[in-house]
Amino acid sequence: MLNQRLRELRKMLGLTQGEFAFHVGTSPGYVSEAEQGKKVPGGEILRRICEKLNANINWLLTGSGDMFLEGHAGSLPSGSAPVRTTEYDFVSVTPYRAWESQSHGACxxxxxxxxxxxxxxxxxxxxxxxxxxxxxxxxxxxxxxxxxxxxxxxxxxxxxxxxxxxxxxxxxxxxxxxxxxxxxxxxxxxxxxxxxxxxxxxxxxxxxxxxxxxxxxxxxxxxx
The missing domain is CATH 2.10.109.10 (Umud Fragment, subunit A)
Structure with a gap:
């Protein structure tokens, strides 16, 4: 399953969910839900995972072949050393809400x-x-x-x-x-x-x- 392979990839690289999220440009919450199978990463996220983390897209999607691209087993791209992050390095952004009265009652x-x-x-x-x-x-x-x-x-x-x-x-x-x-x-x-x-x-x-x-x-x- 894709969610299991995402978790396996992250652990093989020695990254926390926050660090994994930082490298692929998403949030720790998204990574957590993707690993639980609650969210399915789209094409752009998968592209970033393969590009930023040297992952093999064929393995990621099907489980066939090697986890990493040839010559990059278990390593991050050059210049992409793990960034040590903690849960406190990420903050939630408050949604702005404004209700407006319209004929269809939309927000x-x-x-x-x-x-x-x-x-x-x-x-x-x-x-x-x-x-x-x-x-x-x-x-x-x-x-x-x-x-x-x-x-x-x-x-x-x-x-x-x-x-x-x-x-x-x-x-x-x-x-x-x-x-x-x-x-x-x-x-x-x-x-x-x-x-x-x-x-x-x-x-x-x-x-x-x-x-x-x-x-x-x-x-x-x-x-x-």
Missing amino acids: VWQMDAHSILWLYRPWIECHLRISKEVVWSLCMQGDNMDPTLRAGDILLVDGSCKEVAIEGIYLICCDGMHAVRRVQRMGSTLTLSNDNSAYRDTDLDVSRKGLEIIGRVVARLAAL
Whole structure:
């Protein structure tokens, strides 16, 4: 079974679930569920496992052949020495939830309650340069930001950005409606634009009642 071979591969390399997750770009929780057979890794995850850990895709999928590529038995690729991590090196990212009343009663912005993100703490604090306490996740809806952002992409939002100091993509709330827009400030005017030319841009006064900057989008985790 694939889940058993994943566990066998990880143990052969001497990696914890957190270390294995770091090398293939996923979360320890995902690795745990994959090893239990609760999740089946998709093509992109399998590609990373083979590329980053020198695993033989034929063995991984069928159990036939050698576990590792020829000449790489039980070793990580050059320059990929195990990173010693602990459970404290990963942090959960709080999903952003905003309920909006629509004719069909849909919740427009909501991460699935079972899709809590676990991200590598140094990546958040050193690469994104923000504190884990102010980062939220949300699932992109609609096509107004195509091709930059696509429906299903998971966005990370810096909740400490409550004003538009620099041009960028922001999560905003206007009159109770939430939206992701590219925002630029010129004096007292905010220009809310869409990367998809099929949608119109909008100009709003920064002092407009009911307008709130929720945060700036700082990263995108593409949907596979």
